[in-house]
Amino acid sequence: DAKTTQPPSMDCAEGRAANLPCNHSTISGNEYVYWYRQIHSQGPQYIIHGLKNNETNEMASLIITEDRKSSTLILPHATLRDTAVYYCIVINNNNDMRFGAGTRLTVKP
Amino acid sequence: DAGVIQSPRHEVTEMGQEVTLRCKPISGHNSLFWYRQTMMRGLELLIYFNNNVPIDDSGMPEDRFSAKMPNASFSTLKIQPSEPRDSAVYFCASSGSGTSGGGYNEQFFGPGTRLTVL
Numbered sequence: 482d483a484k485t486t487q488p489p490s491m492d493c494a495e496g497r498a499a500n501l502p503c504n505h506s507t508i509s510g511n512e513y514v515y516w517y518r519q520i521h522s523q524g525p526q527y528i529i530h531g532l533k534n535n536e537t538n539e540m541a542s543l544i545i546t547e548d549r550k551s552s553t554l555i556l557p558h559a560t561l562r563d564t565a566v567y568y569c570i571v572i573n574n575n576n577d578m579r580f581g582a583g584t585r586l587t588v589k590p
Numbered sequence: 591d592a593g594v595i596q597s598p599r600h601e602v603t604e605m606g607q608e609v610t611l612r613c614k615p616i617s618g619h620n621s622l623f624w625y626r627q628t629m630m631r632g633l634e635l636l637i638y639f640n641n642n643v644p645i646d647d648s649g650m651p652e653d654r655f656s657a658k659m660p661n662a663s664f665s666t667l668k669i670q671p672s673e674p675r676d677s678a679v680y681f682c683a684s685s686g687s688g689t690s691g692g693g694y695n696e697q698f699f700g701p702g703t704r705l706t707v708l
Contacts, residue, residue, distance in 0.1 A: 515696070524594075524681050524699025525633070568633075576621055576685070577646060578697065580633040 484571040490585040499556040503569030506550040512573045516554045518565040559588045594700035602706045608670040611703045615684030625681040672707045679704050
């Protein structure tokens with residue numbers, strides 16, 4: 482019962498920006514948007530999170546719409562190693578993190 | 591830091607046998623999580639502990655599954671008796687206070703244990 486909707490798959494050319502969308506229209510005021518990714522056969526890896534404002538770190542940028550009903554994860558210069566399943570998760574102050582199906586991103590040379 | 595450590599990495603057993611999966615969280619982390627991942631159901635939260643106390647075990651499939659955390663550096667997930675439908679990758683994750691500063695703290699996942707029940 483994930484609270485988010487993501488496209489099942491996307492392709493991106495190596496070196497180009499990858500923009501991964503996520504819809505979370507039922508998000509409540511105290512819920513954060515978190516992004517994780519899972520590279521084949523590995524455990525999920527934290528990428529970034531935000532509440533209202535756009536966020537950037539060394540891995541990615543997170544753009545959250547003003548109404549907070551959707552967000553976009555941006556990998557500015559995708560590499561082959563960014564091929565993975567990307568999960569968008571909405572969570573409040575507890576630790577109950579529910580993963581959906583995610584988006585399978587394939588970066589192509 | 592070695593990260594979250596899980597053992598064994600692979601386990602093959604026969605139906606009816608007891609299976610014990612082990613996890614060592616990152617030192618200093620106060621929350622520990624057990625997840626199960628299958629092709630059919632994706633990644634599911636089974637149970638999580640805070641300061642060694644089980645907080646939410648609503649994701650535990652049935653009474654055959656049990657989890658313990660006797661101290662801050664060790665947790666086990668036990669399946670007794672095991673069934674073929676328990677075949678999955680089981681992940682352990684830990685998180686600590688003050689690592690992210692918002693909402694809750696990001697979880698660090700171990701490499702997982704791939705369980706096959708024949």
